[in-house]
Amino acid sequence: MPKDATATRERLMAAGARLFATEGVDRARTRDIVERAGQANDSAITYHFGSRGGLLAAILKAGVERMEPGRAASLGPLRTAPLRAVVAAIVEPTAAELRTEQGRDFLRIVVQVAGQAGIRGHNLPPLIKDTALAAQLAALEDRCRAFLTETLAQERISVFIAFLTAALADRVGRADSHLGHDAFVRDLTDMLTAALAANQFA
Numbered sequence: 014m015p016k017d018a019t020a021t022r023e024r025l026m027a028a029g030a031r032l033f034a035t036e037g038v039d040r041a042r043t044r045d046i047v048e049r050a051g052q053a054n055d056s057a058i059t060y061h062f063g064s065r066g067g068l069l070a071a072i073l074k075a076g077v078e079r080m081e082p083g084r085a086a087s088l089g090p091l092r093t094a095p096l097r098a099v100v101a102a103i104v105e106p107t108a109a110e111l112r113t114e115q116g117r118d119f120l121r122i123v124v125q126v127a128g129q130a131g132i133r134g135h136n137l138p139p140l141i142k143d144t145a146l147a148a149q150l151a152a153l154e155d156r157c158r159a160f161l162t163e164t165l166a167q168e169r170i171s172v173f174i175a176f177l178t179a180a181l182a183d184r185v186g187r188a189d190s191h192l193g194h195d196a197f198v199r200d201l202t203d204m205l206t207a208a209l210a211a212n213q214f215a
Contacts (some may be wrong), residue, residue, distance in 0.1 A: 022061045024050040026075065027115070029058075029068045034121035038069060073126070073140055076119035080106040084145035091152045097206045099153050100173075103146075104205065108181060108198045117185045124182035127174055157209055169209050177205060 028049035032041035043065055047057050054060075062068040087102040094102070110116030141147050150170065157166035180201055184190065192200065 018061070021050070021052065021057065025052070025058060025061055025068060026072055030072045030115065030118040030122065033069060033072065033125075034118040038122060038125045069122075070140070072119070072122065076110065076116070076123070077140060077144060077146065079116070080110070081145050083109070084149055088145060088148055088152075091149065094152075096153075096156045096210060097202065099149065099156055100206045100209065101202045103149050103153065104177060104202050105198060107177065108194070108201065111181065111184060111194065120178070120181045120185055124178040127178040153209075160210070160212065173205055173209060176208070177201070 025046065028046045029041070032046050032049065036042075036045075043058060044055060046068070047055055050057070058065055058068050062071055083106040084102070091099055091102060107120075110120050137147055137150075141150075153170055153173075154166050157169060161169065184197065190197065
């Protein structure tokens with residue numbers, strides 16, 4: 014792709030991410046995204062991404078790919094890791110997105126689409142199929158199935174994803190937290206682990 018086209022594509026992705034994050038995936042206006050990206054032609058999104066949905070998919074894919082190296086590095090130890098370690102391996106790279114503006118926009122978008130993950134039906138979206146994240150989720154299900162039925166394990170993991178994405182999006186929007194990043198991540202990991210393992214403490 015020519016350098017100018019690549020730069021335009023990146024500006025559209027940055028503009029789209031910001032407006033999808035702040036205005037909402039369904040409410041952000043294509044015209045505003047194009048204008049924010051410094052483009053004069055409303056067809057710029059269609060030209061570079063095929064559609065508005067294509068732009069959203071590209072933004073989500075970029076976020077998933079940013080986290081893949083850290084996730085991939087965790088996969089070997091996860092084969093025998095306890096539940097909390099598996100949870101931490103999922104939480105930590107996701108929470109690291111809080112550290113950048115690009116990542117914070119991504120987190121505010123992800124919470125809006127997290128319900129489409131397909132965990133309950135073993136029908137992961139193409140975006141995460143064959144990724145290290147998919148392998149981490151499979152490891153998490155394996156740990157949960159040691160003490161839960163398959164149906165209940167899938168239900169809890171689905172809720173786990175909803176809770177994780179909501180907690181991170183909430184963290185983006187709050188300036189009043191007294192917890193530092195590392196303490197927040199540890200506490201979030203502890204809460205999610207306890208929720209998944211709830212019946213073990215009954």
